Amino acid sequence: MSERFASVEDVTDQLAAQGYLASPSVATTVFLADRLDKPLLVEGPAGVGKTELARAVAQATGAGLVRLQCYEGVDEARALYEWNHAKQLLRITSGRGETWDATRDDIFTDEFLLARPLLQAIRSEDPSTLLIDEVDKADLEIEGLLLEVLSDYAITVPELGTLTARHAPFTVLTSNATRELSEALRRRCLFLHIDFPEPDLEERIVRSRVPGVDDTLATSLVRVVNALRRIDLRKAPSVSESIDWARTLLALGAESLDEAVVDETLGVLLKHTDDVARARKHLQLDEADVRR
Amino acid sequence: MTDRVSTSDSGAGSLPGRLVAMVEALRGHGMVVGTSETVDAAQVMGVLTLADRDLLREGLAAALIRRTGQRRVFDAVFDVYFPAAVGARTSVREDGADDGTASPTARPRGVDDVRDDLVEALAQGGREALEDVAAAAVDALGAIQAGSGPGAAGAGWSARQTLEQLRPQTAIVRALAQRGSTAGFGERLDRDEVRRDVERFRELVQTEASRRTAEVRGRDRVAKYAVRPDASQVEFLAASREQVLELRRTVQPLARRLATRLSARRRRRNRGQVDIRRTLRRSMSYGGVPLNPVFEHRRKARPELVLLCDTSGSVAGFAGFTMLLVQALRDQFSKVRVFAFVNHTDEVTELVTGGEADPAALAERIAANANVAPWHASSDYGRALRSFVTRYGAVIGPRTSVLILGDARANHLDPDLDALRDIVGRARRTFWLNPEHESRWGLGDSVAPAYAQIVDMHECRTVDQLSGVVGRLLPV
Ligand SMILES: Nc1ncnc2c1ncn2[C@@H]1O[C@H](COP(=O)(O)OP(=O)(O)O)[C@@H](O)[C@H]1O
Ligand SMILES: [Mg+2]
Numbered sequence: 127m128s129e130r131f132a133s134v135e136d137v138t139d140q141l142a143a144q145g146y147l148a149s150p151s152v153a154t155t156v157f158l159a160d161r162l163d164k165p166l167l168v169e170g171p172a173g174v175g176k177t178e179l180a181r182a183v184a185q186a187t188g189a190g191l192v193r194l195q196c197y198e199g200v201d202e203a204r205a206l207y208e209w210n211h212a213k214q215l216l217r218i219t220s221g222r223g224e225t226w227d228a229t230r231d232d233i234f235t236d237e238f239l240l241a242r243p244l245l246q247a248i249r250s251e252d253p254s255t256l257l258i259d260e261v262d263k264a265d266l267e268i269e270g271l272l273l274e275v276l277s278d279y280a281i282t283v284p285e286l287g288t289l290t291a292r293h294a295p296f297t298v299l300t301s302n303a304t305r306e307l308s309e310a311l312r313r314r315c316l317f318l319h320i321d322f323p324e325p326d327l328e329e330r331i332v333r334s335r336v337p338g339v340d341d342t343l344a345t346s347l348v349r350v351v352n353a354l355r356r357i358d359l360r361k362a363p364s365v366s367e368s369i370d371w372a373r374t375l376l377a378l379g380a381e382s383l384d385e386a387v388v389d390e391t392l393g394v395l396l397k398h399t400d401d402v403a404r405a406r407k408h409l410q411l412d413e414a415d416v417r418r
Numbered sequence: 419m420t421d422r423v424s425t426s427d428s429g430a431g432s433l434p435g436r437l438v439a440m441v442e443a444l445r446g447h448g449m450v451v452g453t454s455e456t457v458d459a460a461q462v463m464g465v466l467t468l469a470d471r472d473l474l475r476e477g478l479a480a481a482l483i484r485r486t487g488q489r490r491v492f493d494a495v496f497d498v499y500f501p502a503a504v505g506a507r508t509s510v511r512e513d514g515a516d517d518g519t520a521s522p523t524a525r526p527r528g529v530d531d532v533r534d535d536l537v538e539a540l541a542q543g544g545r546e547a548l549e550d551v552a553a554a555a556v557d558a559l560g561a562i563q564a565g566s567g568p569g570a571a572g573a574g575w576s577a578r579q580t581l582e583q584l585r586p587q588t589a590i591v592r593a594l595a596q597r598g599s600t601a602g603f604g605e606r607l608d609r610d611e612v613r614r615d616v617e618r619f620r621e622l623v624q625t626e627a628s629r630r631t632a633e634v635r636g637r638d639r640v641a642k643y644a645v646r647p648d649a650s651q652v653e654f655l656a657a658s659r660e661q662v663l664e665l666r667r668t669v670q671p672l673a674r675r676l677a678t679r680l681s682a683r684r685r686r687r688n689r690g691q692v693d694i695r696r697t698l699r700r701s702m703s704y705g706g707v708p709l710n711p712v713f714e715h716r717r718k719a720r721p722e723l724v725l726l727c728d729t730s731g732s733v734a735g736f737a738g739f740t741m742l743l744v745q746a747l748r749d750q751f752s753k754v755r756v757f758a759f760v761n762h763t764d765e766v767t768e769l770v771t772g773g774e775a776d777p778a779a780l781a782e783r784i785a786a787n788a789n790v791a792p793w794h795a796s797s798d799y800g801r802a803l804r805s806f807v808t809r810y811g812a813v814i815g816p817r818t819s820v821l822i823l824g825d826a827r828a829n830h831l832d833p834d835l836d837a838l839r840d841i842v843g844r845a846r847r848t849f850w851l852n853p854e855h856e857s858r859w860g861l862g863d864s865v866a867p868a869y870a871q872i873v874d875m876h877e878c879r880t881v882d883q884l885s886g887v888v889g890r891l892l893p894v
Contacts, residue, residue: 198685319489
C-alpha cells in the first residue's frame with residue numbers, strides 16, 4: 127500500500143498547489159487509486175482536465191511523468207520497446223570478423239534497445255507517473271498489452287528476460303469514450319468520470335488560469351457556458367473553451383457580458399457553425415440584432 | 419456541514435452486509451458488479467472515514483461503476499442504502515443535531531408554506547436549500563397510509579403525490595421575480611437556471627421519498643422498485659409514455675457517441691494495406707531493409723442505409739426511436755431512406771425528417787399520413803415484405819445496409835420467406851432487430867426463427883442493445 131497522499135484533503139491541497147483544482151470526486155478517487163494501488167481510468171468529454179490531472183499528480187508527488195499518447199495503429203513497438211534495427215544493421219555490416227553467434231549476442235543488448243513509454247516507466251530508477259492518454263484511440267489489440275503490463279508492472283523482453291518495476295508507477299489512463307474499452311481493462315482500474323465541473327469550481331478554475339478576470343465576469347461567463355451545455359450541440363463547450371473565452375474577453379477589455387459581446391465572441395466557445403446558430407437562437411441573440 | 423452516514427437505524431445489519439445488499443441492488447438494475455469490484459468497494463470503506471458521506475459516495479462510485487452513464491442509478495441506490503439521515507430531517511440542519519434521531523418537524527406545514535420555501539430556494543439558487551425543501555415537502559405532503567389509494571400495499575412516502583400537490587413549476591415565475599433579474603440577457607439565463615433547478619428538485623423529492631419509504635418497507639424492496647432504471651436499460655416493449663419521452667432525450671447524445679464510433683471505425687478500415695512500392699522506397703535509407711511499412715489510404719463512399727420498420731401497435735415506440743436515431747446519424751451515410759409497414763410498405767423518409775421529435779408522435783404521424791395498413795389494421799409481414807420488394811426493390815444496391823425492425827409476429831399468415839431472401843440477396847448487409855426477448859422468438863405467432871435462418875437477427879430490447887448493433891455491426 128503506497129502513501130503518496132495522507133488524506134483526501136491532502137490530495138486537494140497538493141494538486142491545488144500545482145494549479146489543479148480538484149472536485150471532491152477527483153480528489154477522492156486519486157486518493158483511493160494511491161491507497162488501493164490501482165490504475166485510474168478517467169473518462170469524460172474532451173477538455174475537462176483529464177490529461178492535466180495526471181500532470182498535476184506527477185508534479186505534486188515529484189514523480190516524473192511518462193506519457194504514452196495513444197493513436198490509431200499505436201503498437202508494441204511504439205508503446206513498449208523496439209530494437210534499433212538501423213543501428214543493429216550498422217553494427218552487423220561494420221562486421222568485426224567475429225562469429226554470427228557473437229554478433230547476435232551483442233546486438234540484442236541494452237545498447238540497441240529503444241525503450242518506449244511503458245518500458246521507460248517500468249525501468250525508471252525513480253518513482254514515476256505513467257499517463258496512458260486517450261486509450262480509446264488505440265486499437266483494441268493494444269489493451270491486451272496494457273493489461274499485461276498493468277497487472278504486475280513487469281515486462282518480458284525475450285532477449286533480455288523479465289524486467290520488473292522498482293516502484294509501481296501511479297498510473298492514469300484517459301479516454302474520451304469514442305469506443306468501449308474492454309471489460310477486463312475496466313476491471314483492472316478504478317473508474318473516474320470527470321464531467322463538466324459545478325459552476326463554482328469552474329469559476330475558480332477560470333480565475334486561476336486567467337488571473338486578470340474578476341469575479342463578476344467569471345460568474346457570468348460560467349453561467350452562459352452552462353446554459354449552452356444544456357442545449358443540443360455537436361460539441362458542447364468544455365473547461366478549455368471557458369478558459370479560452372475568458373482570455374479573449376480579457377484581451378478585448380470586456381468587463382461584463384452582454385448580448386453584443388457574447389455574440390461577437392461565440393466563435394471562441396463553439397467550433398461548428400450550426401452550433402453557433404443554435405446557440406444564438408437559444409440565447410435569443412438574434413433579437414438583440416434587431417434592437418441594435 | 420457535511421452529512422454523516424447514518425449508521426444508527428435499526429435492522430440495518432453491519433456495514434459490509436449493507437454493501438453486499440447494495441451490490442445486489444445494482445446488479446438488479448443491470449450493472450455488472452463482479453467480486454473484484456465488491457472487494458475494491460470493501461477496501462474503500464476501510465480506507466475512507468465514514469464520517470463524510472459525500473466522499474464515501476465518490477469512493478464507492480470509483481470502485482463499483484465501470485462506465486459512464488451508470489452514475490444516476492448508482493446515486494439512487496446509494497441514497498437508499500446509505501441515507502443521509504433517519505426519519506424526517508427537516509430539523510436536522512436547523513438545530514445542527516445530526517445524531518440520526520431527529521424528530522419530525524415541530525410545526526406542521528401546508529402546501530403554501532412549502533411552496534414559499536421552494537420559491538425562496540429557487541431564487542437563491544443553491545443545492546443545499548433545495549435539498550432541505552425537498553425533505554420538508556415529502557414530509558408534509560408525501561405520506562401515504564397503509565391501504566389508502568388504489569393498489570397501495572402499505573404505508574410509505576410518495577414523490578408523485580408530493581409533486582402533484584406542490585406543482586413546483588408554479589414557483590418559477592415568483593422565483594424569477596424575486597431574483598429581480600434585469601430584463602433581456604440576464605433574465606434568460608435566470609429562467610434557464612431556475613428551470614434546471616426545478617428539474618433537480620423533482621429528483622431530490624424522488625430521492626427523499628425513496629429514502630423515507632425504505633425505512634418503512636425495507637431497503638431492498640425500495641431499491642428494486644423505486645429506482646428508475648437507466649434510460650438505456652428500459653425495455654422498448656414495456657416503456658411507459660413517460661419513459662418514451664425520456665428516451666427521446668437520449669437520441670441526440672447517443673447519436674453523437676455513435677457517430678464518433680462509426681467514424682473511428684471508418685478511419686480504421688480506411689487504413690488499408692501495406693503500400694509495397696512506397697515501403698520499398700522508404701527502406702532505401704536503411705540499406706534496403708523494409709523497416710517502416712507505408713499504409714495505403716483508401717477512400718470509399720459512405721454506405722447507404724435503408725430502414726424498414728413495423729410500426730404497428732406495441733412495437734411502434736421501438737420503431738419511432740430507431741427512426742429518430744438513424745435520422746440523427748444521417749451524416750454518417752451517403753443516403754438514408756425509411757420505410758414503414760403494418761401490412762403494406764410505404765416510404766416515410768419525409769415524415770421522419772420533418773416535425774416533432776417524439777417517437778410516439780412520429781408513429782401517430784405515420785399512421786395518419788402513410789399508406790401502411792390499406793386493408794385492415796393488423797400486421798402482415800409476408801405482404802408487407804413483398805410490397806416492399808415490388809415497389810422499392812430497386813432502392814437496395816450493393817452498398818446498401820438494410821435494417822429491418824419488428825417482432826416478426828406474422829399473425830399466422832404466410833411469412834413470405836422468399837421476399838426476405840430477395841432483400842438479403844440485393845443488399846450488402848441485412849440485419850433484423852427484434853425488440854422481443856430471444857426466449858420468446860418462435861412462441862405463438864412469432865416466425866422469428868424462420869426469418870433468422872435467412873437474415874442476421876439480433877435481440878434489441880433496449881437502447882443499449884440497439885446502439886451495440888448500430889455502433890459495432892453496421893458497415894461503415
Ligand atoms: N480542475 C482543473 N484545474 C485546473 N485547470 C483545469 C482543470 N480542468 C481543466 N483545466 C484546464 O483545462 C484545459 C484542458 O485540460 P486537459 O487536461 O487538456 O483536458 P482533457 O485531457 O480532459 O481533454 C487545460 O488547460 C487545463 O489546464
Ligand atoms: Mg487530454
